[in-house]
Amino acid sequence: MAQVCDILTMEDSQQDRCERDRCEKGDRCENRDRCEGDMCEKGDRCIEKGDMCENRDKCVKEDMYEVDMCEKEDRYEREDRSERDTYEVNWCEKDRCEKTDRCKESAGSVVRVCLQELYVSEFDPRAYFRTYYSTLDEEVKFFLRSSLHAFTSGRREVEAWMQGEDDALDWTLFFNYLASLTHDRSGIEVEERLRDAFRGVVPCDLALHNPLHPLQERFDVITSTLCLEFAAASPSQYSTYFSHLVNLLLPDGVLVMMGALGNTTYALDSWHHFPSVSLTEEYLRGVVTSQGLQVKSLITLDRQTKPSQKPADHTGVFFLLAHRDNSSSKNRQE
Numbered sequence: 001m002a003q004v005c006d007i008l009t010m011e012d013s014q015q016d017r018c019e020r021d022r023c024e025k026g027d028r029c030e031n032r033d034r035c036e037g038d039m040c041e042k043g044d045r046c047i048e049k050g051d052m053c054e055n056r057d058k059c060v061k062e063d064m065y066e067v068d069m070c071e072k073e074d075r076y077e078r079e080d081r082s083e084r085d086t087y088e089v090n091w092c093e094k095d096r097c098e099k100t101d102r103c104k105e106s107a108g109s110v111v112r113v114c115l116q117e118l119y120v121s122e123f124d125p126r127a128y129f130r131t132y133y134s135t136l137d138e139e140v141k142f143f144l145r146s147s148l149h150a151f152t153s154g155r156r157e158v159e160a161w162m163q164g165e166d167d168a169l170d171w172t173l174f175f176n177y178l179a180s181l182t183h184d185r186s187g188i189e190v191e192e193r194l195r196d197a198f199r200g201v202v203p204c205d206l207a208l209h210n211p212l213h214p215l216q217e218r219f220d221v222i223t224s225t226l227c228l229e230f231a232a233a234s235p236s237q238y239s240t241y242f243s244h245l246v247n248l249l250l251p252d253g254v255l256v257m258m259g260a261l262g263n264t265t266y267a268l269d270s271w272h273h274f275p276s277v278s279l280t281e282e283y284l285r286g287v288v289t290s291q292g293l294q295v296k297s298l299i300t301l302d303r304q305t306k307p308s309q310k311p312a313d314h315t316g317v318f319f320l321l322a323h324r325d326n327s328s329s330k331n332r333q334e
């Protein structure tokens with residue numbers, strides 16, 4: 001594949017897995033990394049391209065599955081006429097992607113997929129949970145400390161948790177941490193209180209002018225965690241999505257947003273990579289104020305986790321508290 005696009009830099013961001021920054025042909029990876037050369041995971045040597053290694057990973061030599069995502073300005077229009085970017089996804093050159101199966105049809109060709117469709121088809125909240133929330137790391141603590149609010153995962157997973165289903169994701173670690181911050185209730189009480197407060201789980205698509213369409217409701221407080229920068233495909237789209245989010249805020253309402261800084265890509269596992277808009281504090285501040293919000297607080301934390309803990313390339317995280325200032329000219333026009 002001629003084009004090497006951003007998403008592949010995930011390999012670079014997992015440097016600590018390899019003996020070198022990048023595995024050269026013949027190098028042995030210390031851990032589970034995939035080499036660029038002819039070594040497979042766990043140090044197995046591929047005899048032929050496409051050979052299977054012990055743990056079912058295929059040799060990366062000569063292609064395998066390169067899920068190559070290129071940020072293009074291709075757009076298409078949705079029913080509500082709001083625009084959204086698409087990504088060009090060049091699935092594998094051969095139809096050997098056993099885990100995605102998609103390439104059987106589009107082998108060797110470049111298909112354009114909408115980022116939203118990528119989320120619908122490839123984002124597995126359980127894999128995401130395993131990768132990013134199996135431990136209580138300093139970045140998550142920062143979010144919890146800063147907001148004292150819980151946040152969302154896939155809708156079905158939130159519903160399962162609300163209904164106390166046996167196989168619901170276990171957020172005990174995080175509730176216990178919240179409880180330790182306030183000392184006035186136990187982790188279980190924090191969890192129960194949140195469960196009681198939930199009214200429902202509804203679909204939300206930030207590409208829509210009204211992200212909760214067909215619901216017509218606006219809110220005093222909106223929280224959003226690690227969402228917009230991953231839902232948008234470009235800075236301009238981030239700004240558009242932000243304005244859509246602000247449409248849901250009542251006059252005088254408050255937006256509590258937490259997210260990643262400097263992140264260009266993240267992975268759920270070896271197979272599922274997603275792009276991201278790389279944010280800076282300055283850019284974020286500009287977007288917030290351009291939408292008529294007043295920044296009440298914007299605090300950041302430098303990255304606290306290793307790439308092996310979180311296979312993402314963020315440089316830090318932020319917590320934003322912004323107020324919808326009704327006196328601003330932008331908000332008065334509505």
Ligand SMILES: C[S@@+](CC[C@H](N)C(=O)[O-])C[C@H]1O[C@@H](n2cnc3c(N)ncnc32)[C@H](O)[C@@H]1O
Nearest residue numbers: 116119152153204205206207225226227230231
């Ligand atoms: C990195 S995950 C973050 C999940 C969770 N909010 C958290 O705090 O860990 C990105 C989330 O953005 C959501 N997302 C992607 N595109 C979206 C869109 N167009 N509108 C709303 N949410 C979207 C995905 O469903 C996914 O849950």
